[in-house]
Amino acid sequence: xxxxxxxxxxxxxxxxxxxxxxxxxxxxxxxxxxxxxxxxxxxxxxxxxxxxxxxxxxxxxxxxxxxxxxxxxxxxxxxxxxxxxxxxxxxxxxxxxxxxxxxx
Amino acid sequence: xxxxxxxxxxxxxxxxxxxxxxxxxxxxxxxxxxxxxxxxxxxxxxxxxxxxxxxxxxxxxxxxxxxxxxxxxxxxxxxxxxxxxxxxxxxxxxxxxxxxxxxxxxxxxxxxxxxxxxxxxxxxxxxxxxxxxxxxxxxxxxxxxxxxxxxxxxxxxxxxxxxxxxxxxxxxxxxxxxxxxxxxxxxxxxxxxxxxxxxxxxxxxxxxxxxxxxxxxxxxxxxxxxxxxxxxxxxxxxxxxxxxxxxxxxxxxxxxxxxxxxxxxxxxxxxxxxxxxxxxxxxxxxxxxxxxxxxxxxxxxxxxxxxxxxxxxxxxxxxxxxxxxxxxxxxxxxxxxxxxxxxxxxxxxxxxxxxxxxxxxxxxxxxxxxxxxxxxxxxxxxxxxxxxxxxxxxxxxxxxxxxxxxxxxxxxxxxxxxxxxxxxxxxxxxxxxxxxxxxxxxxxxxxxxxxxxxxxxxxxxxxxxxxxxxxxxxxxxxxxxxxxxxxxxxxxxxxxxxxxxxxxxxxxxxxxxxxxxx
Numbered sequence: 001x002x003x004x005x006x007x008x009x010x011x012x013x014x015x016x017x018x019x020x021x022x023x024x025x026x027x028x029x030x031x032x033x034x035x036x037x038x039x040x041x042x043x044x045x046x047x048x049x050x051x052x053x054x055x056x057x058x059x060x061x062x063x064x065x066x067x068x069x070x071x072x073x074x075x076x077x078x079x080x081x082x083x084x085x086x087x088x089x090x091x092x093x094x095x096x097x098x099x100x101x102x103x104x
Numbered sequence: 105x106x107x108x109x110x111x112x113x114x115x116x117x118x119x120x121x122x123x124x125x126x127x128x129x130x131x132x133x134x135x136x137x138x139x140x141x142x143x144x145x146x147x148x149x150x151x152x153x154x155x156x157x158x159x160x161x162x163x164x165x166x167x168x169x170x171x172x173x174x175x176x177x178x179x180x181x182x183x184x185x186x187x188x189x190x191x192x193x194x195x196x197x198x199x200x201x202x203x204x205x206x207x208x209x210x211x212x213x214x215x216x217x218x219x220x221x222x223x224x225x226x227x228x229x230x231x232x233x234x235x236x237x238x239x240x241x242x243x244x245x246x247x248x249x250x251x252x253x254x255x256x257x258x259x260x261x262x263x264x265x266x267x268x269x270x271x272x273x274x275x276x277x278x279x280x281x282x283x284x285x286x287x288x289x290x291x292x293x294x295x296x297x298x299x300x301x302x303x304x305x306x307x308x309x310x311x312x313x314x315x316x317x318x319x320x321x322x323x324x325x326x327x328x329x330x331x332x333x334x335x336x337x338x339x340x341x342x343x344x345x346x347x348x349x350x351x352x353x354x355x356x357x358x359x360x361x362x363x364x365x366x367x368x369x370x371x372x373x374x375x376x377x378x379x380x381x382x383x384x385x386x387x388x389x390x391x392x393x394x395x396x397x398x399x400x401x402x403x404x405x406x407x408x409x410x411x412x413x414x415x416x417x418x419x420x421x422x423x424x425x426x427x428x429x430x431x432x433x434x435x436x437x438x439x440x441x442x443x444x445x446x447x448x449x450x451x452x453x454x455x456x457x458x459x460x461x462x463x464x465x466x467x468x469x470x471x472x473x474x475x476x477x478x479x480x481x482x483x484x485x486x487x488x489x490x491x492x493x494x495x496x497x498x499x500x501x502x503x504x505x506x507x508x509x510x511x512x513x514x515x516x517x518x519x520x521x522x523x524x525x526x527x528x529x530x531x532x533x534x535x536x537x538x539x540x541x542x543x544x545x546x547x548x549x550x551x552x553x554x555x556x557x558x559x560x561x562x563x564x565x566x567x568x569x570x571x572x573x574x575x576x577x578x579x580x581x582x583x584x585x586x587x588x589x590x591x592x593x594x595x596x597x598x599x600x601x602x603x604x605x606x607x608x609x610x611x612x613x614x615x616x617x618x619x620x621x622x
Contacts, residue, residue, distance in 0.1 A: 016499065018476075020448060021475040035489055038548075039489075043437045045434055046434060047509070051509055054515050054516065057511050057514040057515035060327070066369040066373075084459035085457075085459060086456060086457075087462065095471065096468070
């Protein structure tokens with residue numbers, strides 16, 4: 001593992017934007033590349049710290065599988081849920097055609 | 105034991121009546137700034153909840169245009185709630201411990217009332233169908249939600265400049281930032297536009313703005329306060345907490361909000377100790393840890409404030425010990441892997457389908473384009489940058505080098521605190537290396553991230569911390585507040601708050617900014 005971050009190419013920035021579902025305009029890509037490189041350059045200091053054998057700590061608490069009792073509860077109404085939907089048809093949320101559409 | 109015992113040799117200090125008497129009054133008007141004094145006056149019928157609400161609404165009308173703390177104000181609903189409380193009190197009926205006090209809520213905390221926007225275009229018209237647990241608990245205790253406050257978009261920032269509804273301004277000097285991301289809440293408290301406010305803290309977002317605005321900001325231990333209804337940013341780091349005029353107010357709000365919540369599986373099941381009834385007890389002996397890593401790169405006024413606090417604690421009889429936190433300066437790097445990773449995952453829910461902004465572009469003909477364009481239009485530049493960073497560090501080939509490694513270093517940071525807390529009860533240092541900076545004065549994202557050098561590790565380790573007003577920087581024109589921070593071990597809120605309160609008592613009442621005339 002090198003101490004310096006691998007330089008981030010424009011192609012990689014475009015790939016990450018695709019993974020992140022962000023339509024970044026082509027003319028914005030070089031600025032994004034430079035900003036990410038600067039941050040990754042700083043973060044590279046993590047590579048110099050010895051971490052062998054350390055268990056990763058994903059969370060401050062060590063709670064596991066806390067489940068509530070499986071009892072029926074009153075939920076939100078359909079109207080409440082649909083109130084924030086950008087497009088609806090009857091009791092459904094409307095979306096563009098899905099089949100044959102996903103280009104990723 | 106009473107607080108007097110801990111104050112041996114400190115009789116010249118005016119702290120004994122602290123926030124109880126005239127010191128708690130805002131010199132600009134007759135309404136008390138702090139929540140507990142106002143609450144007591146309402147209960148004694150020296151004033152009414154309606155008068156308090158009307159007063160705060162007048163203050164908001166005159167000051168908010170120049171400060172921009174609030175995004176939305178609930179005048180009619182607040183007046184109705186106050187009328188109800190006053191009727192209960194007049195009838196001699198029981199009311200909650202917060203009856204009639206106006207509270208501001210950061211706009212990333214869900215309220216049925218009004219909108220919950222996270223200061224983002226993507227949630228511009230979002231109306232929550234439910235109240236966050238904290239809002240539910242505070243309103244059940246009688247608090248009145250007066251409005252929603254601006255933040256750096258999705259709580260990502262340290263200046264409140266990155267807010268879709270305009271920059272928030274520091275009441276002490278409106279050419280300067282209030283800090284962030286809970287800058288609207290901090291500015292509202294500092295300018296006396298509410299009795300107290302709620303903020304959220306992922307890497308310093310309660311404590312840093314409290315420091316820059318000259319008030320109290322308290323981040324409880326991870327899990328102490330339910331996150332249900334807090335729009336998730338970094339789920340393993342986020343914590344809601346109070347931003348207040350006093351430690352006494354912070355303790356009371358914490359007491360009313362904290363505790364296990366069946367709606368948040370990451371809320372801590374440990375019982376919450378009573379912190380309000382024991383708050384005035386100064387511990388007979390306690391140890392204050394001073395990390396040498398907290399002493400470089402700070403403004404002189406910040407170092408001087410910490411030095412005065414050291415003298416104060418020593419004079420109280422505390423033992424001052426040196427502690428070693430060598431990983432302090434890798435906190436920002438660790439944070440800027442973990443927090444963006446969690447954010448990129450959490451913010452994936454904003455896709456323009458079920459709620460939030462959906463693009464109207466004709467070119468978004470399929471689902472992928474609909475997602476990508478809706479998100480690009482709805483998220484601001486800093487949020488996009490962090491989603492990109494988080495997506496990158498979690499992506500194939502980089503996960504081990506960045507994300508997994510950061511989680512290992514997180515464990516080292518936790519172990520470092522554990523070791524330090526073997527020799528001290530609280531760790532003392534600056535909250536922020538500087539006082540408030542000029543709006544537009546910090547353009548480099550990385551430089552902005554460094555504002556949180558003393559606060560991020562609190563969240564990384566899951567421990568608790570509080571920022572206290574500790575004097576002023578007078579070298580910059582208008583006097584600017586500086587803060588000190590006390591940190592304590594996870595679930596050590598009782599001793600943290602007692603020591604903070606002892607410090608506060610000795611300072612007397614808080615000072616208020618002169619209202620801006622521009």
